[in-house]
Amino acid sequence: MTRSAVGKCLCGDVRFEAQDVPETFGVCHCEMCRRWTGSALLEVSIPEQSLVRHGKEHIATRQTSEWAERGWCRNCGTGLFYRVTMAGEWSGSVDIPLGIFDDPNGFVMSHEIYIDFKPDSFAYAGEGRKQLTRQQCVEKFSLLGNDPADASQGRIDQGETT
Numbered sequence: 779m780t781r782s783a784v785g786k787c788l789c790g791d792v793r794f795e796a797q798d799v800p801e802t803f804g805v806c807h808c809e810m811c812r813r814w815t816g817s818a819l820l821e822v823s824i825p826e827q828s829l830v831r832h833g834k835e836h837i838a839t840r841q842t843s844e845w846a847e848r849g850w851c852r853n854c855g856t857g858l859f860y861r862v863t864m865a866g867e868w869s870g871s872v873d874i875p876l877g878i879f880d881d882p883n884g885f886v887m888s889h890e891i892y893i894d895f896k897p898d899s900f901a902y903a904g905e906g907r908k909q910l911t912r913q914q915c916v917e918k919f920s921l922l923g924n925d926p927a928d929a930s931q932g933r934i935d936q937g938e939t940t
């Protein structure tokens with residue numbers, strides 16, 4: 779099932795509209811997501827072609843790994859997206875933080891990754907979702923090698939972060 783969604787940054791200079799938004803979201807506990815968000819990245823993956831952004835001139839980006847960049851609002855600093863830049867199956871996949879949706883209700887947490895990097899001081903409630911360690915992520919996405927064709931299959935670094 780998918781739905782439409784709208785959202786915006788803290789100051790409102792950057793807004794998005796999207797169709798084909800899945801009703802599930804994932805959580806990444808990797809070190810980079812932890813530092814970027816201050817907690818964990820709760821993200822909804824949206825196909826880039828289903829996404830319309832307004833206020834693009836206010837968006838700053840930084841390439842944070844060989845295969846992905848992160849974007850934020852220059853004016854207020856809100857983290858706006860994680861986007862796969864490398865060619866391949868996941869190219870153009872955009873992860874939007876659930877927290878910037880105008881209505882973040884009704885989504886189901888489907889998986890947590892880098893679960894072994896989750897701070898021991900907090901945990902999300904509920905059961906039945908997948909939890910992958912960093913090593914399981916590396917194996918799942920076949921990133922043990924440095925083959926860019928393999929790296930494009932997923933968002934998982936062979937290091938500490940995605």
Ligand SMILES: [Zn+2]
Nearest residue numbers: 787789851854
């Ligand atoms: Zn802003």
Ligand SMILES: [Zn+2]
Nearest residue numbers: 806808811940
């Ligand atoms: Zn991460």
